[in-house]
Amino acid sequence: DAMVIQNPRYQVTQFGKPVTLSCSQTLNHNVMYWYQQKSSQAPKLLFHYYDKDFNNEADTPDNFQSRRPNTSFCFLDIRSPGLGDAAMYLCASRRGGGNEQFFGPGTRLTVL
Template sequence: DAMVIQNPRYQVTQFGKPVTLSCSQTLNHNVMYWYQQKSSQAPKLLFHYYDKDFNNEADTPDNFQSRRPNTSFCFLDIRSPGLGDAAMYLCATSRDFVETQYFGPGTRLLVL
């Protein structure tokens, strides 16, 4: 059974056209994370929520925003995608900090 679900699995957008990626979880975990992963690189943390508390990593561009309307859902908004934003975007959840993070299958974003 899927525990961390990401939609869509593949997303194509145009340069500068806003795009939203979604993540949902059935684990009732407190923490949700968004990572960006480029080819042959490790995942890079963009931000996380502990419940409704939002934490933005210092080097996450302002172009990236996030929303968590409830425990189950979290969204990644890219306001003006550039070519350099093409990547795999991974959502993860954990019950608490310093606990195992469970990843979704990822959304691969292509920017034309």
């Protein structure tokens, strides 16, 4: 089935140790998004790609970077995770011109 896949589902890292979260989609969608959702809060958009065009939200910390090597894959790199970066990270995709975003199952990041 076509879908949005996130790996790993659970990630534990140490304070300051770089970590990469992975997202892939088999939907051949042009647009991919990364959202951060902290405990008991709403999801917050970090950045998105339209094809290879990268769009960073103004308040996304510099500590967060993203890569999209091809249509299917998108990565979230956290260069020096802090305790405040512990959250659920949600990846989503959308067909260009379409209306619906399809969300992956999320990666829950714990920072020790």
